[in-house]
Amino acid sequence: MPSDAIRTAPRLERLTAEEARRRLEHARGTRLVQLQALTDTGQSADDHLMSAQRDAIGRVLKEIDAAFARIEDGTYGTCVACAAPVPAERLEILPYTSHCVACRRGAV
Numbered sequence: 001m002p003s004d005a006i007r008t009a010p011r012l013e014r015l016t017a018e019e020a021r022r023r024l025e026h027a028r029g030t031r032l033v034q035l036q037a038l039t040d041t042g043q044s045a046d047d048h049l050m051s052a053q054r055d056a057i058g059r060v061l062k063e064i065d066a067a068f069a070r071i072e073d074g075t076y077g078t079c080v081a082c083a084a085p086v087p088a089e090r091l092e093i094l095p096y097t098s099h100c101v102a103c104r105r106g107a108v
Contacts, residue, residue: 020091024067024068034057077091085100
C-alpha cells in the first residue's frame with residue numbers, strides 16, 4: 001500500500017465498537033450530570049432558559065441512544081443522509097453524531 005494511502009485512509013477502523021460505546025457512555029454520563037445540576041438549582045420550571053437547556057440535553061440523550069442503536073445494527077460511523085463514512089475525528093469529538101460534516105451543514 002502506498003504511503004499516501006496510509007496517511008489519507010479513514011481512521012474509522014481504529015474506532016472500535018467498544019471504544020465508541022465508552023465514548024457514548026461518557027457523553028451520556030456528562031449530560032445526565034448536567035441535567036441533575038439544572039434540577040438541583042431550584043430554578044422554576046417556568047424559567048425559559050432552564051427549560052431550553054433541559055430540552056437540549058434531552059435531545060442529545062436521544063441522539064446518544066440512537067448512536068448505541070447504530071452500533072448494534074452495524075451502521076455506526078456511517079452518515080444517515082449520504083451513507084458516506086463519518087470521519088473518525090468527528091466521531092471522537094461528537095461520538096453520537098449521525099451525519100458527516102457536509103450533510104450536517106446542509107441540514108442546518
